[in-house]
Amino acid sequence: MAVRHCDNDFLAKRIKAWVDDVTKGRVDEAGLFERIYED
Numbered sequence: 001m002a003v004r005h006c007d008n009d010f011l012a013k014r015i016k017a018w019v020d021d022v023t024k025g026r027v028d029e030a031g032l033f034e035r036i037y038e039d
Contacts, residue, residue, distance in 0.1 A: 011036065014032070014036050015032065017035065018032045018035055
């Protein structure tokens with residue numbers, strides 16, 4: 001839902017990748033904050 005309502009393409013891609021990783025159980029991947037602010 002967050003991705004559908006996001007006007008920023010950069011943020012939408014980061015949110016989608018994070019949701020995909022969490023859904024697949026990849027807990028050792030970077031968190032959402034790190035993906036947005038430390039890239």
